Amino acid sequence: MVNPVLLIVIPLGGAFAIPLFAFISKHLSKYISMIVALAMLIIVGVLIPAVSKNPIVVKIGGFRPPFGINLVVSPFSLFFAGIVSLVGFLVSIYAIKYIQKGDIDKYHLLFLLFLAGSVGVVLTGDIFNMFVFFEILCISSYALVAYNRDKDGVEAGIKYLIQGSVGSAFILIGIGLIYGLCGSLNMADIANQIHSVNSPLLFLALFLFITGFGIEGAIFPLNAWLPDAHSSAPSTISAVLSGFAIEVGIYAVVRFVWTVFGASNLLHFLAGLGILTLLIGELSAFKQNDIKRLLAYSSIGQIGLILFAISIGTAESISGGLFQVLSHALSKALLFLAAGYMIWKVSSRKIEEMKGIGVRMPITSFCFLIGAFSLVGLPPFIGFPSKFIIIKSALLTHQAYFYFLVGAVLLGTVIEISYFFKLLQGIFSKTEETGIDEAPLTALVPMVILTLLIVGIGVYPQAINQFLHLASHNLIDKMGYIEQVLGAL
C-alpha cells in the first residue's frame, strides 16, 4: 500500500529540491517537475482500486482524528487529485519547450507548489489545514500569473492578489467563528456537532466560506479577476488555472456546503447562482476578440454548469457534475495549450490575426477543433455524455424550477456553439503562404494525449462511470464520512 501523504510530500519535496539542482543546471528543473507530476499520477493510479473499496483515513503523526491533522482519501477527493496530477503532468511536458524566458527554475518551483497546494486542498480533512494549502495554491498562482513580468501579467497578478487575499481573510474569519462555536477544526467532528449549534454566527460563517472559496472558484459576482488572470498568464498557467484551480475552489465550496455544514436548503440558491454564472460567462465570451479571453470567459460558463449540476443534489446529477469537471479539465487544458503555440507563432492574441492558421498548423488546429467540439457537447466527445447526464438528471427531479434552469443551460450551449464556430471559421479559412510552421513535439504529445482521452472517454463513458458513481455517493453519505474519520479510532 502506498501512503497517500506522498501525493502532497512529493511535489513539496520536489519544489524545494529544485533550487539545489539549479546549482548544477537550471534546465534540470523542467524534468524534475515532469517526473514529480508523473509520480503523482502513478500514486493516484495505484490508490484507485484500494479507495474504491474503502476510503483511506491517514492520521498525520498518529494523533487520533478530532485532534491533529488527518487526510481523508475518499473517491470524491481522489477524483480531483487524479485530475490535478493528470493535467499537471501533461502541462509539465508542454512547458519543457514553451517556458524559455525568465528564471525557469523559479517557474517550475512555483508550479510544483501549485500542484502541492491543489492536492492538499482536496485531500485534507481539517479546515485550517485546508486554508494553509489553499494559500499555497493561491500565492503560487498569483506569482505565476505575473511570471512574464509584462504589463498585462503584472496588472492581472495584482488584481488577482488583492481579490484573492480578501477572500482568504474571509475564510480565516469563518474558521475563527467555527472554532469558537464547535471547538474543533476537524471537518468530520464539526459536521457531527453542527446541528446542535444554534447561532446566527453559523450562517455568517457559511456565508464567509462560500464567499472566500467562491473567489477562487469564480462563482458569478466574485469572478472579476478571472478573465484578466487567465488571459494574461503564460498559456501553460492558463491551462492549469482553468483545468483544475477553479475546480479546486468549487471542491472547497461543495465540501463545506455538503459535508461540514450539511446545508441542503441552500442548494436551490447555489443552482440559481450557477446558472447566472453560466449565462454571464457565455454572454461575455460572445463578444471577445482575444482568443485567451474568450476561453477564460467560457471557463466561467463551464464552472456555472458544474455548480448547477452538483447543486441539483441527486446522486446522478453529482456524478454528471463530476463528469463535467473531468470534461472541462481535459477540453479547456487542450484549448489553452493549443492556443498557446498559435499565439506564439502569430505573436498576437487577436482572433482576426489567427486567420488561416489551420492550414499552417494542422495538428494543433485539429486538436483545438476537438477541444472546442467537446466543450460545446457534440458527440462522440467527452462533453456530450457529461452534459447529457446533467440535463437528464435535472429533468428527472420533476421540479419546475429545474426545468426552467435547464432551459437556461441549453440557451448557454447555443451561445457557446455560436462563438466557437465563429472562432473555428476564422482559424480554418484560407490565406496566403506565411512562414508559420507546426508546434514542436513536446507540445504535440500532450495535446494528442488529451485529444485521445477526450475521444476515448467520449466513446466509452462506462470506463469512468462506476468510479464517478462511487464518488457522488461518497459525497452524499455524510454520516459515512463522519464514521470513517471518527470511528477509525
Place this chain on the structure above:
Amino acid sequence: MEFIENYLYYIASFGLILIGLYIILIKKNLIKMIIGLSIMDTGVNILLISMGYLSGGTAPIFSRENLLPSRMVDPVPQALVLTAIVIGLAIIALALSLTIVLYRHYGTLNTRKIRDLKW
C-alpha cells in the same frame, strides 16, 4: 459599559477588519490598498486570538502545580495565528514586489489610471 468590556476584543477586531475592507474598496493608491490588506489581516488575527484568550490565564503546561485547566489559555488559536501571520507576510511581500514592477511599467500607482485590461 459592561457590554463594551465583554466584547471589547470582538469590537476591535471587526472594527479593524471593516477599516481594512473600506481602505481596499475606496482608496485608489495601490500601496494604501496593500496597507488595508495588512490591517484586515491584523483584525482577523486579533479575532482568532480573542477566541481562546482568558484574562490572566497562562500557558497550558502541566509541569506547574496548582494549575487548573480553567486558568489555561487555549493554545490552538495561537498556533493558527502564528501560521496566519506568516501567510499574511508572504502575501504582503509578493504584493509589494508586484507593485514595484507595476510602477516601472506605468509610472503611477493610481489604480484608476492602470486600466489596460477591461471587461
